[in-house]
Amino acid sequence: MIRLKNLVVTTLAVCSLAGSAMAIGFTKKSELGGFDGFVERMGGGVRELGRGNTGTADTATMPGAFWNPALLGFRENIGYTLNVEKRDLDRLGGAFGIEGKVGKRMGVGFAVLYRGDRDFKIIDEDDQTVSTSKPFFSMFYLGFAYRATRQDAFGLSLSMSYDNLDIADSRYFEGIEVEESFRSPVTINLGWTRQWNAKWSSSVVIRNLSFSKNLSAKWTKNPSRDNTLNSTEGVRPKVLQIGLGYRSKIMGKPVYAWMEALDYQVADTLLAFDPQLHVWTGRVGFECEATPNATFRVGMDDLNWMLGAGYKFEIRVGKRRFPIELNYAFLYETSAGIWSPFSLGLRGYIP
Amino acid sequence: MKLGYAILTAGLLVGGALSTNALAGETLFSNYVFAVGPAGQNGALWAFSRDGSYSGLTLLNFNVSSKGAVVTEATAQAQVETDTLSAARYEIFDDDFAERRRIPAVYAGSKLGLLLPMFSLDENGRQSQPAGYYSVRDLRNIIENPLDEPVDEDTLQKQPMMYATSGFAYDSTAKRLWVARGALGVMVHDMSGKKNVDTTFVLNLKTNKLEVPKKNAELDLENNPEIFDVRLHPETGDLWLATAKGLWVKSSGGLKNVSKNLKDSRVTGLWMGGSPLQIIAETNYKKKDNVVGGLWRIYGEKNKDFVKVDFLDTAGKVQKKDIYDEADYTVGNVAFIGKTAYVLVHAIGGSISGYLKLDSLGARAWEKDDDGKLQWLYGYETGATDRKAVIMSMCAFPLSKNRTGLAIATYGNGVSVSADSGATWSVVLNRAKLSNNLGSIRMVPSVIVSPGEESLVSYKLDKESKVTIEVFSYDMRKVRTIVKDAVRNADASRSSNPKEDYWDGRDDHGKDCTMGVYYIRVKDNHGHIGWGKAMTLGGNFR
Numbered sequence: 098m099i100r101l102k103n104l105v106v107t108t109l110a111v112c113s114l115a116g117s118a119m120a121i122g123f124t125k126k127s128e129l130g131g132f133d134g135f136v137e138r139m140g141g142g143v144r145e146l147g148r149g150n151t152g153t154a155d156t157a158t159m160p161g162a163f164w165n166p167a168l169l170g171f172r173e174n175i176g177y178t179l180n181v182e183k184r185d186l187d188r189l190g191g192a193f194g195i196e197g198k199v200g201k202r203m204g205v206g207f208a209v210l211y212r213g214d215r216d217f218k219i220i221d222e223d224d225q226t227v228s229t230s231k232p233f234f235s236m237f238y239l240g241f242a243y244r245a246t247r248q249d250a251f252g253l254s255l256s257m258s259y260d261n262l263d264i265a266d267s268r269y270f271e272g273i274e275v276e277e278s279f280r281s282p283v284t285i286n287l288g289w290t291r292q293w294n295a296k297w298s299s300s301v302v303i304r305n306l307s308f309s310k311n312l313s314a315k316w317t318k319n320p321s322r323d324n325t326l327n328s329t330e331g332v333r334p335k336v337l338q339i340g341l342g343y344r345s346k347i348m349g350k351p352v353y354a355w356m357e358a359l360d361y362q363v364a365d366t367l368l369a370f371d372p373q374l375h376v377w378t379g380r381v382g383f384e385c386e387a388t389p390n391a392t393f394r395v396g397m398d399d400l401n402w403m404l405g406a407g408y409k410f411e412i413r414v415g416k417r418r419f420p421i422e423l424n425y426a427f428l429y430e431t432s433a434g435i436w437s438p439f440s441l442g443l444r445g446y447i448p
Numbered sequence: 449m450k451l452g453y454a455i456l457t458a459g460l461l462v463g464g465a466l467s468t469n470a471l472a473g474e475t476l477f478s479n480y481v482f483a484v485g486p487a488g489q490n491g492a493l494w495a496f497s498r499d500g501s502y503s504g505l506t507l508l509n510f511n512v513s514s515k516g517a518v519v520t521e522a523t524a525q526a527q528v529e530t531d532t533l534s535a536a537r538y539e540i541f542d543d544d545f546a547e548r549r550r551i552p553a554v555y556a557g558s559k560l561g562l563l564l565p566m567f568s569l570d571e572n573g574r575q576s577q578p579a580g581y582y583s584v585r586d587l588r589n590i591i592e593n594p595l596d597e598p599v600d601e602d603t604l605q606k607q608p609m610m611y612a613t614s615g616f617a618y619d620s621t622a623k624r625l626w627v628a629r630g631a632l633g634v635m636v637h638d639m640s641g642k643k644n645v646d647t648t649f650v651l652n653l654k655t656n657k658l659e660v661p662k663k664n665a666e667l668d669l670e671n672n673p674e675i676f677d678v679r680l681h682p683e684t685g686d687l688w689l690a691t692a693k694g695l696w697v698k699s700s701g702g703l704k705n706v707s708k709n710l711k712d713s714r715v716t717g718l719w720m721g722g723s724p725l726q727i728i729a730e731t732n733y734k735k736k737d738n739v740v741g742g743l744w745r746i747y748g749e750k751n752k753d754f755v756k757v758d759f760l761d762t763a764g765k766v767q768k769k770d771i772y773d774e775a776d777y778t779v780g781n782v783a784f785i786g787k788t789a790y791v792l793v794h795a796i797g798g799s800i801s802g803y804l805k806l807d808s809l810g811a812r813a814w815e816k817d818d819d820g821k822l823q824w825l826y827g828y829e830t831g832a833t834d835r836k837a838v839i840m841s842m843c844a845f846p847l848s849k850n851r852t853g854l855a856i857a858t859y860g861n862g863v864s865v866s867a868d869s870g871a872t873w874s875v876v877l878n879r880a881k882l883s884n885n886l887g888s889i890r891m892v893p894s895v896i897v898s899p900g901e902e903s904l905v906s907y908k909l910d911k912e913s914k915v916t917i918e919v920f921s922y923d924m925r926k927v928r929t930i931v932k933d934a935v936r937n938a939d940a941s942r943s944s945n946p947k948e949d950y951w952d953g954r955d956d957h958g959k960d961c962t963m964g965v966y967y968i969r970v971k972d973n974h975g976h977i978g979w980g981k982a983m984t985l986g987g988n989f990r
Binding site for chain 2 (some may be wrong): 138
């Protein structure tokens with residue numbers, strides 16, 4: 098039995114690493130980093146961050162509206178999550194979600210993801226710092242799910258971005274009517290989750306579909322109201338995200354393995370079959386419940402390493418008990434060589 | 449043949465290499481310099497700048513080291529008194545007419561100093577209303593000289609640039625300043641008496657005389673052509689007028705049109721200097737939707753009348769096509785050193801700029817590129833500037849007792865100065881103080897408004913290092929490698945190589961990066977790492 102577990106774990110790790118390697122090998126026509134959608138790529142939720150940003154195949158993942166709207170179909174109580182990430186280079190991020198059951202078979206959830214830079218210095222051509230701005234980028238999700246069977250749920254979420262560059266008041270743009278905030282049109286994300294048995298679960302998520310041509314989530318942004326500056330186009334890549342979860346025990350301790358393979362289509366086409374227009378990447382994560390209340394995690398998102406820990410406790414108010422989980426994650430962004438030790442998250446349920 | 453070009457190019461790159469080491473801590477009023485001009489003393493140079501809303505002047509003092517390098521000794525700056533006034537007019541890059549796309553900057557002796565045109569705000573809040581001229585004597589005396597506009601307000605509002613101040617000539621003997629004023633003719637500012645007197649004249653083609661226009665007289669450009677430039681002949685002292693109907697000379701013998709070849713030409717600029725004396729004239733007119741320009745010259749005793757400047761290939765063969773066949777150029781200014789005339793030109797919109805070197809035969813190309821295209825314009829490629837910036841103005845000025853310097857003004861990259869007739873250049877521009885060993889990285893500017901615009905990665909090393917510069921997205925995915933293990937020298941102010949160390953808002957595949965914040969990492973081979981930040985307003989999905 099242990100051999101089987103090892104085999105599964107090894108397979109997941111190899112798949113994930115292979116995905117990362119393929120991502121490097123095939124990123125030939127565009128860089129994913131230069132594409133729209135980094136807020137989404139960075140995930141939301143410190144619990145999930147600690148295990149490599151894996152979450153689509155775990156029915157307990159929050160916020161479900163972001164990760165996989167189908168997860169909302171498995172909600173029994175009102176769940177909430179609040180997360181803060183302080184990363185190096187003045188980057189501040191966070192996520193908030195609230196979700197719950199509607200009727201017998203449905204769920205609904207709302208999520209906000211936030212990423213910002215708290216200290217961006219606007220330097221002019223005279224090498225003078227004219228002002229400091231705090232640009233931020235956010236995503237809003239509203240998700241719905243339907244639990245078709247005890248094992249299957251299907252979900253749909255509508256998402257929209259709101260970005261604010263915080264540059265309009267800068268002397269740098271004096272004389273120009275700068276538009277600093279941008280909203281994207283609504284895009285659609287689809288999800289399916291299946292809980293095969295007590296051990297295995299899987300998910301499929303398709304992100305960033307739109308009603309426009311090629312079903313691409315594309316929009317034009319005009320950074321000036323007086324058309325002084327050139328307008329720009331944003332395209333969010335279509336994403337196919339396939340997740341797998343495996344639950345078992347090692348030496349009596351519950352362990353979990355998560356894997357996700359992601360395909361980003363970096364082209365404004367309906368379907369591109371040219372491999373050079375796709376960026377493949379992978380995520381892998383492991384969890385171990387060392388004690389009933391304490392969980393330790395390790396994971397890898399593309400080439401970034403994560404460590405995480407979670408502690409569960411309850412707050413009693415009268416006769417009611419409110420389960421709460423406090424999560425922590427430690428992140429190493431490998432390409433840039435940056436450590437980020439400050440990520441804290443809180444989540445819980447209101448029974 | 450190709451080897452020859454390669455050697456020539458290498459020679460130019462080495463010879464034209466910028467020496468910036470000696471120039472630490474310069475402060476210009478702004479790196480957006482529109483005009484440079486002599487300040488009357490050895491090593492002194494005026495630079496007029498505008499940083500968006502405010503205009504000012506910087507007085508630069510240079511020295512020449514024993515090795516021939518230009519050293520900035522001191523800089524001082526002052527803002528013009530009235531902040532709604534400026535010498536740099538709105539639409540200076542885009543106007544159809546050449547005479548409106550340059551700023552005349554003429555040194556007129558210690559009493560008047562540097563003369564520059566002056567523009568005030570129009571009803572749209574843009575500096576496009578001719579308002580007189582500046583007389584810059586020193587930083588405490590930037591005198592604003594308003595001029596009367598003897599035309600009605602409505603005419604002024606509709607076509608203000610018809611009356612712009614576009615040329616100066618100072619007669620030190622007679623103590624008279626001549627000012628070209630377009631449709632208003634020419635004004636003389638007489639300082640010979642106790643009281644300064646201003647008188648405006650128009651050129652009357654019927655009488656061939658300069659006459660004072662009658663009060664409330666209507667414009668008659670057929671008989672009173674616009675006067676775009678004025679010069680005093682350095683040998684005869686005669687007054688030369690560049691007009692919409694040829695070149696006219698006022699001498700003791702009267703006023704006459706002196707060039708048969710330019711008899712009816714719209715002569716928009718005139719420059720004289722050098723030894724032997726060269727007289728260079730620019731013609732420019734609008735034909736339907738096209739603008740047609742030309743460059744003419746009299747070289748010493750060689751020509752009796754103006755002839756078109758020949759454009760030669762690298763072997764000295766005269767070419768049928770020249771730069772004017774590709775774009776419309778404006779002569780920004782002409783600097784003379786000995787037998788050579790340095791003619792600064794820039795195209796409409798500022799897309800191309802550089803200077804021509806005119807010897808006795810004409811403008812000789814310095815390179816023929818792989819496509820067979822001849823390169824006549826000296827500039828960024830030959831080391832005159834270290835960043836791609838429009839060259840706005842050029843002048844010759846006394847660097848020391850026996851040495852004439854060349855200076856160019858750039859739009860965004862300060863001033864470049866040469867002590868060896870353009871072989872090597874030193875750049876003077878504003879730079880923030882940086883910490884050693886990549887302690888502080890600055891992206892200049894830190895906002896890339898459109899992909900393709902360059903943001904310089906500014907850093908400092910205290911010893912020679914191999915530097916790698918990479919760009920990361922917010923989620924720390926590597927987007928671009930700018931340079932890898934590139935050798936950079938220690939420098940007192942900045943170690944960056946502006947020709948390579950910049951980010952243009954694009955990824956490794958040349959695609960525009962989407963709107964957002966990006967992080968620029970600079971690493972050296974001694975273990976030091978520094979980070980800078982840049983924002984792009986995004987490009988277009990391609």
